Amino acid sequence: MTEPSEGRGHRAARDTRKQVLLRLDPAVHEALRRWAADELRSTNAQLDYLIRRALREAGRLPSGARPPARRGRPPAAGAEGEAPDAPERDGE
Incomplete structure (x- = not known):
């Protein structure tokens, strides 16, 4: 008998980023927004980074944590004949 977690739907749920409702003092939010703008990040990306x-500094970052999302827009599918997540190649 197969586990329900082996289905395609479970993988999609596991791969989805989690949403969190966060209530902040308006002054703290404004400071965070300015800091994010200084770093050329969205407020959400700044929170993720922090x-x-x-x-990591507390030694509590799980080893299985995915790397943070890359900055900027994802490349268009099929751009220059490469897959969207293909690494860039030097000298080509």
Whole structure:
């Protein structure tokens, strides 16, 4: 008998980023927004960066944690004949 977790639907749920409702003091939110803008990040990306850094410094970042999302827009599918997640090649 197969486990329900082996189905395609479970993988999609596991691969989805989790949503969290966060209530912040308006002054803290504004400071975070300005800091994110200074770093050329969205407020969400800045929070992700800060939480990951805090977890890493505390030795609590799980080894299975995926790397943070790459900055900028994802490449268009099929751009220049490469898959969207294909690594860039030097000298070609």
